[in-house]
Amino acid sequence: MSFHGRVSGTRIKRALGVQAALEWAFRIEQAQLELPLPKDVTEEGFGFGLEYVLLQRAALGCKIDGGQHKIGGYTHEDAEVIAATVAGIPDSLGGKRMAIRVAELARAGLTPDWMPGAVPRCVPTIVKQNQHGTHAGAIVVGTERVCVRGPGARATWKTVDILACPVTFSPHPQQIDAARRGYDDWWQALGWVREGLIAGGMLREVEVTVAMPKARPWLR
Incomplete structure (x- = not known):
């Protein structure tokens, strides 16, 4: 699946917000989340730096192999980069657990339920x-x-x-608070992924914009 066109020989990238880019990578391209560990690390929840993950997957900027996971088709290399970036979410933002949550929500096309309108x-x-x-x-x-x-x-x-x-x-006030903390944690993780994809500059046909889901939508 190709996004780009050409105007006077210039490649035009498709601009997507980070949530839309995640849903494209995991839901449309069916990229798989891989969480490799360094040989000397076995601790659950270890978070990788973005540089480590991208170097492992992209070999210092070389083209990333695709087509390993998508059944019946080719997994776009940009989707592989996005999945690798998600795998690098650090422990301070939830590590492996948050990476899995971000990927699962994107694959389902969902936003975390922050219990809109809930009143105890x-x-x-x-x-x-x-x-x-x-x-x-x-x-x-x-x-x-x-x-x-x-x-x-x-x-x-x-x-x-x-x-x-x-x-x-x-619903109990603690239940509402927990749901909204979960949304806020997810939002911060998306911000980290967005910044990493923009700073990394490794996407060939997708351009991640600064657009983000609404922060704390319960505060209107």
Whole structure:
């Protein structure tokens, strides 16, 4: 698949934002994420510098071999460079786990779910139904002695149950915070990939622009 045209003999690259470039590489070109380790390193989550990964894959600027993974076709060499760059996400931004997440989301054409519009609501944890409809259930949390006066002047003491309705918040505020931290971590990793691809200058037919997904879209 070729992106470029020619105007007066000049190659024109196709401009893509980093998210669009990732989706093209992993979803359209079906590039595979390879996470090689140096021989003396076996620690889980080791992050590689961009230079190490690109030198391993591109041999000091030589053409990168394609067609190793895409079934029934050729994997574009620019897609291989993009995949190699993702593999180099450093530990400070999530390392191998983040690289896998970035690749999987791009392959599915998805953006991390930051739970738009989510507002914690107080809801009962026990719900019961009867002929009158749905209502909150209650549990016994204690007992109390109360004085009950009958028809006459004499009073009697009875033990009565104290009932309470257990509640929770759904979605929980911590769940919303975790989803939005996950989006922010992904966004920062995309920024690192974008800067690496622009600075590396190794893409032949794709030009990665400065365009990024919206930062913290929940802050409007």
